[in-house]
Amino acid sequence: KAGGFAQYLCTTDELILLKPSSVSYEDAASIPAAGVNALQCLQKHGKLQSGQDVLINGASGGIGTLAVQIAKSLGANVTGVCSTTNVKMVKSLGADVVIDYKKEDFTRMEQMYDLVFDTVAKSSFSDCKRILKPKGRYVTTAFSPGLALKAKMVRGDKKLIPIIGNPTKDDLIVLLVDIVASE
Template sequence: MKAVVCYRRGSPEVMEIIEVDKPVPRSNEVLVKIHASAVTAVDTSYRRPVGNISEGKPRPRRLGYYLTGEVEEVGREVKKFKRGDSVYGGDVLSPGAYAEYKCLKENGILVRKPENISYEEAVTIPYAGCTALPFLRTIGRIKKGQKVLVIGASGGIGIIAIQLARYFGAEVTGVCSTAGVEMVKSLGVTEVIDYSQVDFTRNGKTYDIIFDTPARSSFSRCKNSLTKNGKYLTTIPWPKDLLQMFWTLVLSRKKAIFAPMGLRPSFSKRKDLAFLNELIENGHIKPIVDRIYPLEQIVEAHRYAENEPKRGNIVISMV
């Protein structure tokens, strides 16, 4: 089967498509014929160099973390899934989704796909949904009537965060590029701020939650835009923010908060996906796809993800 690997970290051009053996499921695994995968920040980060750290002897690294597809074969102990089930899932600890097939554990991060969305739409949910939901519901403790600002509103996490915040009854403002303004408006936000035209930190408005989905801002920059008990949530804590996060826990009602959502246990993520499935089936969440690339254009897909303004999710099609 075809699979994407890289022998060293670097630009998108380090990725190669090679032929590898089709995997065989163990007794507690299912074999998924992959229909689509996604290009997320996790994927591009794993591929890029890490400073000047030497990697030692080159070795092939499998790429891709999230997938959707059809169960082709099940191990003898598998009870939850059967051949022909449409499923989606994936995990940051288990790469290899940029391929035609992949085995996943029955009790891993894998659920059935809602019937009212496509394979390409479904593959955007595991990363974006399992990041946005716990940040807003568990860490941010979002409440009805609160004012929420979403930075990176037209990106994968931002799109889900907006729809979740509205579901929880919040008043939502989205910050995005010019290219994403109309799409973000279509999500029902109260206001859209084009960051190339307006600096939200200088407009005099305050928010109960500022969710910095691409981690491009900072607590120090955003703190004056928070209400007295406001929270700044970020997906990546920059070094300059770490000390501030500690001090805000002790000295300030305003909080800067980071949590490693990708490292949560599988059962927690499965519960989140089950909840997100309900919202999708009831029309509260609609995934948005910006572009779909065939596997053969994986380099172009990563290049677009890193260099162009987002208007949704970027998907890799295997069929």
């Protein structure tokens, strides 16, 4: 069987790297799926730049926790969205602002963002359009053929970008170097 929950996995040798001894197996295991998705969604597809404002919906999940840290390392102003029980943890990862979705609806707030990265698909592009700055991007990991078609039909200066992450050796190296450097 294919997928991240398989006991065994077949891959090409280009995607195999030696695990640094200072990196735990748990941290190393998160890199190919969660880490690559976070990195590609923010940098490659979201085109996040230093000084820009990003909202990460699902900031306490596997992809979200890495996205908060990557966005901060890129110099972005990070707003994380999570539940009450995870507010402190998301703040400790580097989020500048944390919104408890049980208390506030981030799609109804006044703050505007250059990028909304939705890792949990709980809010639609339509919901998030009003908090996107002109030329803002809404990137989601909740890919479906219908969403891909909708992305092609979006008019105006705001963009809907559904993503399926495809790991590259360069992305894996960037993430491993960042993990080792942060220790």
